[in-house]
Amino acid sequence: RFSDVEQAPPVAVFALTAAYKADTSPLRVNLGVGAYRTEEGKPWVLPVVREVESQLAADHSLDHEYLPIQGLPEFTTAATRLVLGDDSAAMLENRAMGFQTLSGTGALRLAAEFLKRKTNHSVVYLPDPTWANHNGIFSMLDFDIRKYRYWKPETRGLDFEGMIEDLKNAPANAVVVLHACAHNPTGVDPTREQWKAIAEVIKAGNLFPFFDSAYIGFASGDVERDRWAVKYFVDQGFEVFAAQSFSKNFGLYNERVGNLAVVTHDPQVIGKIKSQMEKLARALWSNPPSHGARIVAAVLNNPTLSAQWREHIKTMADRITQMRELLYQKLKLQGTPGTWTHIVDQIGMFSYTGLSPKQVDFLKEKYHLYAMKSGRFNMCGITPSNVDHIAKGIHEAVTT
Ligand code: PLP
Numbered sequence: 001r002f003s004d005v006e007q008a009p010p011v012a013v014f015a016l017t018a019a020y021k022a023d024t025s026p027l028r029v030n031l032g033v034g035a036y037r038t039e040e041g042k043p044w045v046l047p048v049v050r051e052v053e054s055q056l057a058a059d060h061s062l063d064h065e066y067l068p069i070q071g072l073p074e075f076t077t078a079a080t081r082l083v084l085g086d087d088s089a090a091m092l093e094n095r096a097m098g099f100q101t102l103s104g105t106g107a108l109r110l111a112a113e114f115l116k117r118k119t120n121h122s123v124v125y126l127p128d129p130t131w132a133n134h135n136g137i138f139s140m141l142d143f144d145i146r147k148y149r150y151w152k153p154e155t156r157g158l159d160f161e162g163m164i165e166d167l168k169n170a171p172a173n174a175v176v177v178l179h180a181c182a183h184n185p186t187g188v189d190p191t192r193e194q195w196k197a198i199a200e201v202i203k204a205g206n207l208f209p210f211f212d213s214a215y216i217g218f219a220s221g222d223v224e225r226d227r228w229a230v231k232y233f234v235d236q237g238f239e240v241f242a243a244q245s246f247s248k249n250f251g252l253y254n255e256r257v258g259n260l261a262v263v264t265h266d267p268q269v270i271g272k273i274k275s276q277m278e279k280l281a282r283a284l285w286s287n288p289p290s291h292g293a294r295i296v297a298a299v300l301n302n303p304t305l306s307a308q309w310r311e312h313i314k315t316m317a318d319r320i321t322q323m324r325e326l327l328y329q330k331l332k333l334q335g336t337p338g339t340w341t342h343i344v345d346q347i348g349m350f351s352y353t354g355l356s357p358k359q360v361d362f363l364k365e366k367y368h369l370y371a372m373k374s375g376r377f378n379m380c381g382i383t384p385s386n387v388d389h390i391a392k393g394i395h396e397a398v399t400t
Pocket residue numbers: 034102103104105106131179184212214244245246247253258
């Protein structure tokens with residue numbers, strides 16, 4: 001009976017946006033939701049996306065017929081090449097494929113379905129903390145969810161020793177979810193040397209590396225740098241999954257453009273995996289939407305448009321870096337107690353500030369600043385015009 005249905009808790013990040021929208025103060029700032037904002041605090045449709053959209057609208061040869069279940073081939077190939085690298089041996093040897101999904105979330109879900117139902121994986125290791133939806137997705141499939149240490153509050157950096165120890169204790173065949181770059185929510189990534197050590201432990205323990213690659217190109221503005229870890233694992237001979245999102249790096253949040261890149265040892269199994277994923281996707285969403293995939297394919301497959309896009313991701317990443325620097329300088333200038341170097345050391349749009357839930361509440365009540373209870377700030381919410389207000393709020397929050 002519907003009358004027996006219990007109220008579910010709201011999704012924290014969307015509840016925060018609703019509270020922000022209801023606040024009429026001109027001082028309000030949304031430091032919650034993970035979306036890029038310009039220096040004026042506005043969403044940004046990338047100019048190259050606008051250009052391709054008008055070309056698509058004028059192209060009357062295009063129609064709205066169903067795509068194949070696996071998606072638009074020119075999109076899945078370009079997306080897979082983006083995360084594996086142009087010279088990827090796995091692609092050249094036909095040991096890799098892409099499968100179009102409903103954005104990064106859909107890629108994670110399809111992969112989780114496949115791992116649970118088709119290859120009998122039942123244990124998954126998630127970083128502590130991680131993007132909240134990882135728990136949502138893997139718990140839907142009754143995975144045994146375990147955590148590996150990641151954030152070290154004392155250093156406001158990576159708990160590398162803790163991570164290695166936890167992964168060493170993982171049972172064979174466990175799936176290990178790794179954030180390829182710009183770890184959400186902490187903004188802390190392993191160094192290349194640390195990635196190499198992580199790869200060794202994963203190899204020795206016979207674990208399965210599953211990259212959540214939601215920020216390729218958006219994290220640093222440099223695609224090669226952001227995909228380094230994924231490429232390294234593939235070059236080391238691992239079989240991997242990489243869940244890709246084009247929400248952030250193309251600003252196509254609501255178009256739901258994603259890809260699940262699959263790398264195997266053996267070209268023979270690619271067709272079998274594809275056939276199983278088609279069955280799963282058929283029951284999940286049947287066919288993917290084409291609009292966003294056409295945009296991404298048009299850009300990535302054209303050198304001129306691709307060069308423009310690389311400029312855009314640099315613009316976004318550079319603005320975030322500048323805001324990190326500006327906030328850090330303001331806090332230093334004010335003599336705000338504590339060390340704040342992590343603000344500039346962290347990467348991507350998020351920063352784990354180290355502020356407590358009480359301090360976050362204080363910022364909301366007194367300063368109209370809306371951040372996640374964990375102390376995670378979306379640095380894109382910061383602009384040259386509101387940074388003083390934000391720095392003042394943080395100062396008061398930590399000194400009262
Ligand atoms: N993975 C991580 C770590 C994310 O932060 C996000 C978005 O915030 C996603 C995946 C997936 O997002 P989407 O489904 O919009 O592509």
